[in-house]
Amino acid sequence: MATVNIYLTFNGNCEEAFNFYKSVFGGDFTYVGRFNEMPPQEGQPPMSEEDGNKIMHITLPISAETCIMGSDTGGEWASNFQVGNNFSISVSADSKADADRFFNSLSEGGQVSMSMADTFWGSYFGMLVDQFGIAWMVGYDAPQE
Numbered sequence: 001m002a003t004v005n006i007y008l009t010f011n012g013n014c015e016e017a018f019n020f021y022k023s024v025f026g027g028d029f030t031y032v033g034r035f036n037e038m039p040p041q042e043g044q045p046p047m048s049e050e051d052g053n054k055i056m057h058i059t060l061p062i063s064a065e066t067c068i069m070g071s072d073t074g075g076e077w078a079s080n081f082q083v084g085n086n087f088s089i090s091v092s093a094d095s096k097a098d099a100d101r102f103f104n105s106l107s108e109g110g111q112v113s114m115s116m117a118d119t120f121w122g123s124y125f126g127m128l129v130d131q132f133g134i135a136w137m138v139g140y141d142a143p144q145e
Contacts, residue, residue: 001094002091002092002093002094002098002102003065003066003091003092004089004090004091004092005066005067005068005069005089005090005092006068006069006087006088006089006090007068007069007070007071007087007088007089007090007137008068008069008070008086008087009070009071009072009073009086009087009088010055010070010071010072010073010086011072011073011086012054012072012073013072014054014055014058014070014071014072015054015055015058015072017070018055018058018060018068018070021060021068022060025060025062027060027061027062028060029058029059029060030059030060030061030067031057031058031059032055032057032058033055033056033057033058033121034052034053034054034055034056035047035051035052035053035054035055035056035072036049036052036053037056038056038120039120054072055070055071055072056071056072057069057070057071057121058070058071069090073086087135088127088135088136088137089134089135089136089137090136090137090138090139091136091137091138091139092139092140092141093138093139093140094140095140096124096140096142098140099116099124099126099138099139099140100116102138103116103126103128103136103138106128106130106136106138107128107130108131109130109131110128110129110130110131111128111129112126112127112128113127113128113129114126114127114128116138122141122142123139123140123141124139124140124141124142125137125138125139125140126138126139
């Protein structure tokens with residue numbers, strides 16, 4: 001069965017926000033990744049130290065079944081940031097086939113912002129906005145052996 005969580009986007013204060021959420025809900029971050037950990041992007045200028053230290057992805061479990069995830073916005077995404085569009089629904093599929101099925105169905109009549117593909121962080125992942133204006137992130141993480 002797929003897992004659905006909310007993914008929050010911040011304009012440079014993701015770490016501050018997630019430290020606040022951690023103080024409210026408790027627990028520990030299961031992942032904290034920064035933009036300076038990404039492989040260099042071909043044809044892109046080097047990022048500033050400030051942008052490199054921003055959060056690329058963070059996860060805070062809230063219960064055994066749910067978590068909140070987030071990142072700072074930047075680059076081409078920053079121009080579209082505004083309060084009210086700073087969240088996505090994140091679906092973690094049980095298989096690559098399910099991820100493709102969810103992604104293809106949700107993207108019908110919508111707009112794909114990142115096609116499903118294997119990523120440098122090890123997930124099979126894509127992003128879209130559906131025909132109703134809802135942002136979705138679809139991913140599959142193969143079991144670790």
